[in-house]
Amino acid sequence: MKHKKVDEIIDKYDGEKSWLVMILQDVQQEYHYLPASALERTASRLGISLSQVYNVATFYSSFSLTKRGKHLIRICDGTACHLRRSSNIRDEIKRHLGIEVGQTTADKKFTFEAVACLGTCALAPVMTVDHEYHGSMTPDKVRRTLEQYK
Amino acid sequence: MVKLTSPDQLVSYREKLQAARKQDKPCVAICGGTGCRANRGLEVARTFRNILKKKLLGEKVDVRITGCHGFCERGPLVVLLPGGTLYVSVTPDDVEEIVTASIEGDSIVERLTYQMPGTKKRVSRELDIPFYANQQRLVLAKSGKIDPTSIDDYIVVGGYASLAEAITAMEPDEIIRWVEKSGLRGRGGAGFPTGRKWRACRQARGYPKYVLCNGDEGDPGAFMDRSIMEGNPHSVLEGMAIGAYAIGADQGYIYVRHEYPLAVENLRIAIDQAQEYGLLGDNILGSDFSFNIRISRGAGAFVCGESTALMASIEGFSGEPRAKHIHTSEKGIFGKPTTLNNVETWANVPVIIDKGWQWFAGIGSENSKGTKVFSLVGKVKNTGLVEVPMGTTLRHVIYDIGGGVADNRKFKAVQTGGPSGGCLPADELDLPVDFERLTEAGSMMGSGGMIVMDDRTCMVEVARYFTKFLTKESCGKCTACREGLLRMDELLEKITCGRGCAEDVELLEEVGVYVQTNSMCGLGKTAANPTLSTLKYFKDEYISHVVERRCPAGVCKELTTFRIDGAKCRACGKCIKSCPVEAITGEKKVAHIISQDRCIKCGACREVCPFDAVVAP
Numbered sequence: 089m090k091h092k093k094v095d096e097i098i099d100k101y102d103g104e105k106s107w108l109v110m111i112l113q114d115v116q117q118e119y120h121y122l123p124a125s126a127l128e129r130t131a132s133r134l135g136i137s138l139s140q141v142y143n144v145a146t147f148y149s150s151f152s153l154t155k156r157g158k159h160l161i162r163i164c165d166g167t168a169c170h171l172r173r174s175s176n177i178r179d180e181i182k183r184h185l186g187i188e189v190g191q192t193t194a195d196k197k198f199t200f201e202a203v204a205c206l207g208t209c210a211l212a213p214v215m216t217v218d219h220e221y222h223g224s225m226t227p228d229k230v231r232r233t234l235e236q237y238k
Numbered sequence: 239m240v241k242l243t244s245p246d247q248l249v250s251y252r253e254k255l256q257a258a259r260k261q262d263k264p265c266v267a268i269c270g271g272t273g274c275r276a277n278r279g280l281e282v283a284r285t286f287r288n289i290l291k292k293k294l295l296g297e298k299v300d301v302r303i304t305g306c307h308g309f310c311e312r313g314p315l316v317v318l319l320p321g322g323t324l325y326v327s328v329t330p331d332d333v334e335e336i337v338t339a340s341i342e343g344d345s346i347v348e349r350l351t352y353q354m355p356g357t358k359k360r361v362s363r364e365l366d367i368p369f370y371a372n373q374q375r376l377v378l379a380k381s382g383k384i385d386p387t388s389i390d391d392y393i394v395v396g397g398y399a400s401l402a403e404a405i406t407a408m409e410p411d412e413i414i415r416w417v418e419k420s421g422l423r424g425r426g427g428a429g430f431p432t433g434r435k436w437r438a439c440r441q442a443r444g445y446p447k448y449v450l451c452n453g454d455e456g457d458p459g460a461f462m463d464r465s466i467m468e469g470n471p472h473s474v475l476e477g478m479a480i481g482a483y484a485i486g487a488d489q490g491y492i493y494v495r496h497e498y499p500l501a502v503e504n505l506r507i508a509i510d511q512a513q514e515y516g517l518l519g520d521n522i523l524g525s526d527f528s529f530n531i532r533i534s535r536g537a538g539a540f541v542c543g544e545s546t547a548l549m550a551s552i553e554g555f556s557g558e559p560r561a562k563h564i565h566t567s568e569k570g571i572f573g574k575p576t577t578l579n580n581v582e583t584w585a586n587v588p589v590i591i592d593k594g595w596q597w598f599a600g601i602g603s604e605n606s607k608g609t610k611v612f613s614l615v616g617k618v619k620n621t622g623l624v625e626v627p628m629g630t631t632l633r634h635v636i637y638d639i640g641g642g643v644a645d646n647r648k649f650k651a652v653q654t655g656g657p658s659g660g661c662l663p664a665d666e667l668d669l670p671v672d673f674e675r676l677t678e679a680g681s682m683m684g685s686g687g688m689i690v691m692d693d694r695t696c697m698v699e700v701a702r703y704f705t706k707f708l709t710k711e712s713c714g715k716c717t718a719c720r721e722g723l724l725r726m727d728e729l730l731e732k733i734t735c736g737r738g739c740a741e742d743v744e745l746l747e748e749v750g751v752y753v754q755t756n757s758m759c760g761l762g763k764t765a766a767n768p769t770l771s772t773l774k775y776f777k778d779e780y781i782s783h784v785v786e787r788r789c790p791a792g793v794c795k796e797l798t799t800f801r802i803d804g805a806k807c808r809a810c811g812k813c814i815k816s817c818p819v820e821a822i823t824g825e826k827k828v829a830h831i832i833s834q835d836r837c838i839k840c841g842a843c844r845e846v847c848p849f850d851a852v853v854a855p
Contacts, residue, residue, distance in 0.1 A: 106572075108554035109537050113496070140555075147556035148537030149710075150496050166458035167653070167689050168615035170703055176840045180818060204540065204707060206497060207461035208273045209615035210310035210622065221276030227818035227842065 091129045093118050098133045105134040108144055112151060121152045157192045157199040159237050161185075164214040166205030174213040178202065180227040181215075184234055197238070242516045243524035245402035248393070255394045264299045264341060265319040266290075267382060271306030271465055272500055274313035278330065279303075282314050285333040290341075299341055302391075305381035305469015308623040309369055312352065317364055317382065324364035325350040355619070355641060372639045374601070375625045376609050377585045381469035386504045389511040392472040398517050400591035404480045405527050408591075413484040414440060417587070420595040421607030426452055426543070426580030427658065427684045428760065429606070429673040435577055438567040439485045442575035447487035449478050450571065450578040452548060453494040453501065456540035457656025458707070460687035462611040463581035465623055467494065467501035470585070471508035475518060475531060477584030480591060482529045485577055490531040493548050496538050505533055540657070540711035544759050545570075545578045547713065558713045559759035580685065582611055603629030606672040606683075616653075616689040617644045624688075626671070633667040636690055647692040651775070655684025657704045657711075658764035660771025661697060680771040682764065694844075696793035697776040698783055702730035704768035712761065719762030722753035726769060736796040738784040747773050792854025795839035799854065802843075804829035806851035813843035813852060 097114045101107035108130070115126050122145050131138040145151050163169075163178050182188060185198055192199040208214050211223025215230065222233050242248045268274075268283045286301045307315045312326035318340055325336060325347065332350055339345045351362045352369075361367050384391035392398070404413055418433025439447060451474060455463040467474060478490050494502050509531055512518040520528045534552045541547045547557035549571040570576025586608060590598045599607050606628035612635060614624050619641030626635060632652055636642065643649050651661040654671075660681035662669065669675055673683050691700070709723045729746045732738040750766035750773075757763045773780065782788050789797035802813070802822075807829040814822045814830065821837040824830030832843070832852075844852035 106552065106554040109551055110535055113535060113537060144554070144556050148496075148539050150538035167656075167687070167703070168459045168621070170458075171616050171689070171691065171695060173841060173845075176818075176842065179838070179840070203497060204456065204711075205458035205460070206272075207455075207464050208276045208310075209459055209461065209613065210273050210313060211276055212615070212621075214276070223276060226816070227840070228816075 091125075094126050094129045095133065098130065103133060105136050108134065108136075108141065109148065112141075112145055116151060121155050124153075154192070155196070157196050159198050159218055160216075161198055161200050161234075162203050162206070162216045163189075163200075164206040164208070164212070164216075165202045166207075166209065166212075168209035169205075169212040169214055172212040176227055177213050177215060177225045177230055180230040181234070184231060198234075240515050243521075245406050245523055248398060248402050248517075248523060252393050252396075252399075255390055259394065262320050266299060266301045266341075267304045267317040267319055268301070269305075269307040269313055269315040269382065270303035270386070271310070271313075271468060272461075272498075273306070273310045274315060275500075277313050279314040281330045282316065282328050282333060285330040286337070289334055289337050293337065293342070295337075295341065302385050304384060305386050306378075306465035306623060307382040308375075308378060308465075308625075309367075309620065310622040311620050319383070322364045323362050324352065324367065326352055369620050369622065369624075369639055369641070372634065373625050374609055374627050376589050377466065377473070377582055377611055378469075378623065378625045380473070381465065384470065386469050386471055387507045389472060389508065389515060389517075392470070396592070397472050397588075398476055400588035401476050401479050401517065402523055404591050405483050405522060405525050410440065410484045410486065413480065413591070416590060416595040417484070420590045420598040421602070421605075422583065422586055422590065422598065423606065423673060424580055425582035425586070425610065425685070427655065427682070429683060432579060432583055435567060435579070436481060436485055438565065439487075439575050439577040442568045444569070444573075444575045446489050446574060447485055448571050448574055448576040449482045449485060449487045449490045450548070450552075450576060451478055451490070451492040451584055452543065452545070452578055452580045453492055453498070454536050454543040454548060455495055455498075455581070455685060456543045456711075457658075457685050457687045459615045459689050460613050460656060460685050462613050462623060462686045464495075464498050464501055466581050466585050466611075467492075467498065468504050471501075471505045472512065473585040473588060474505070474581055475508055475512055477587035478531060479518065479522065479529050480587050481577060481579070481584065483527050485575075487577070488528050488530065490529060491534050491552055491571070492531060493534045493536060493542070493552060495536045502533060502535060509533070540707075541713045541759075541761050544761060547759070548578065549576065556713070558715050559761070561758055582686070601627045603670055603672045605674055610671065610683070610686060612671075612686045612688045614640050614688050614690070617647065617692040617695065618642070618690040619644050629670045629672050631668050631670055632662070632688075635671065635688065636667070640690065643690060643692050645692075647694065649690070650693050650695055651691040651697060651700075653681075653689040653691065653700070653768070654687065655682040655764075655767070656687045657708050658682060658760065658767055659684045659687075660767045661691070661700060661775065662771070663775045680774055681767065694791050694793070694841075696734075696789055696791040697772040697779050698730065698789075699734055699791075699793050701769040701772045702727070702734050705730055705765070708761065708765045712765075716756070716758050716762055718753050718756035719758075719765060722749050722756075723765055725749050726753070726766070730769070733780065733783050734789075734794045734797075736783070736787055736794070740781070740784055743773070743777075743780045743784060789854070792841065792844065798839050799834065800832055800837060800839065800841070800844060800852055801855065802830050802832055803851050803853050806849045808849055808851070810848065812846045812848065816842040816846045818842065
């Protein structure tokens with residue numbers, strides 16, 4: 089029962105090891121991160137070493153091996169957003185939540201990540217909270233937006 | 239259920255659809271691109287449906303969520319077909335007025351139409367707006383008209399006719415000759431001749447053969463491929479199927495970046511529909527040709543835009559490139575002959591088969607044929623997707639289509655080619671956009687990102703930004719790239735933080751050339767371009783940072799001090815409101831003052847001041 093979800097995901101991809109990246113994505117979608125036991129089960133089912141699974145899980149930036157907070161805040165650090173001072177937005181989020189990029193608040197409410205580009209350059213600078221877009225951000229708008237999720 | 243088992247059946251089906259759909263039936267086409275969606279575009283669509291239903295017009299007027307219209311700066315965009323009236327920046331609260339005035343009535347809601355800068359004249363027809371009038375949209379032609387989740391919409395406008403023609407009336411060798419003679423070159427960045435790539439793969443021994451689509455689009459600020467995959471996914475499938483037939487492949491993968499969930503969704507729907515209709519899968523249109531496509535998602539790695547890294551990722555490995563002594567056309571994915579092309583490249587193929595290679599070769603410059611889609615972003619008035627013939631000048635794109643620099647500030651540079659490209663100054667504005675000319679100038683075409691920079695952009699900081707990005711994205715395999723970029727990042731950090739010296743600038747250039755000449759893959763080989771191009775064209779800014787200890791653009795915090803010029807200040811209070819740390823004080827009619835102890839140099843006050851009173855001397 090413990091591995092039921094992971095097994096279902098692997099079965100969806102016919103247990104083929106070439107689908108490892110997509111399998112890990114679906115596992116992360118299920119658990120909101122990649123638990124160590126899920127990595128072990130994946131290696132075992134696909135007939136590959138745990139170190140290979142670990143290699144892939146740590147190579148790609150979208151994977152997280154630690155539990156994420158309830159809300160995922162992403163700041164776009166693409167070139168257009170950067171030129172429109174996404175650094176100010178980043179600094180404001182850091183100041184407001186007391187965490188750096190890549191960290192989770194102590195109360196596990198928020199995880200803060202940066203993405204190279206979200207592709208919504210007309211709305212720069214852009215921030216997403218749980219995949220909901222917030223565009224034309226200013227430090228003041230950051231504060232007001234984050235208050236809604238507290 | 240529709241299953242088409244011959245080209246004639248496709249023709250009949252298309253005719254049946256065209257007859258059933260009245261050509262002049264009113265349709266509200268709402269942009270469903272990610273940008274407009276992020277700006278409440280879907281809510282606008284829902285509001286249209288609700289209000290039309292309430293007014294008993296639901297059957298008489300179609301509401302269609304389409305692909306990206308391109309004019310992202312003014313989204314959400316609504317076009318009323320067949321007339322072609324364009325409404326910009328539409329909110330759900332505007333919908334009732336549009337329905338009453340322009341659907342029930344015959345008038346235009348002026349305040350929602352595009353307004354020409356300068357003359358302030360209102361322009362209501364989409365094609366009369368300079369942003370659109372100055373483009374030549376081939377690849378993007380259908381995106382703003384069709385629902386990307388409807389294969390019928392694609393078929394009605396001629397979709398899959400090129401595939402039918404190719405697999406029933408043309409030989410594979412003939413198709414490859416057409417693509418060769420068209421002059422089509424890869425649109426992903428390297429610009430390799432597409433026909434030559436296909437021919438090499440056709441001639442390679444091995445089975446099965448694969449065709450791959452590179453939808454990784456990792457360049458920050460680039461969203462051309464996203465818009466094609468989201469807005470017209472069938473054009474990519476059709477192009478891949480034609481290519482697979484020509485090369486002798488029966489398997490295909492589309493590798494889509496992890497950050498593009500809507501593109502994955504629309505491609506999935508399109509593949510399922512095409513299979514159902516007999517346009518993909520076994521025995522396409524009743525022929526002997528079978529071709530299946532699967533989607534593979536990226537997981538956040540810029541390097542996976544490189545062909546061998548992409549293939550490694552599809553195979554379930556981390557995205558480490560390999561040397562290409564043996565080309566992937568011989569041994570690619572799973573060790574088999576593979577053709578990898580970019581999304582936009584594939585989308586051009588049905589156009590070439592439809593219009594003929596001569597027609598395609600008649601567009602563009604001597605060595606760069608056809609059109610190119612650019613994402614025009616940054617400090618420009620009209621941020622959006624632009625498609626122009628190759629050979630169009632940068633000035634035409636930035637000024638005639640882009641409307642010029644945002645807030646009427648001074649143009650400083652345009653960056654093309656993403657992190658692999660370079661920054662070109664005002665002197666190069668008349669450079670034609672063309673593979674060779676951009677490379678000669680120290681930049682490159684890249685995938686199509688075109689980023690406009692103004693006088694408040696620090697070019698040293700831009701070099702630092704791209705270099706830092708690349709240090710994170712380097713796969714780590716090659717010492718030159720891995721260590722060289724880290725050293726460059728450290729030097730740029732020193733310089734932008736006020737701790738640099740003239741020798742650091744010299745060393746930076748030396749390390750940059752070393753990284754360029756000693757890296758194995760495209761990422762490493764081009765990683766120094768942002769730095770080397772800014773050193774070439776903006777050396778004086780580097781010198782200011784290390785000699786004067788000053789950032790002329792007022793960006794690098796340690797080298798910037800913001801002051802308010804008392805002579806220009808009108809005490810309007812906008813700066814006080816914008817300051818996140820309450821560092822500005824002032825009363826009515828008294829020039830405001832910035833407290834240097836509290837100021838965090840964010841520049842928010844300078845951005846909002848209508849009088850240019852905040853200066854960074």
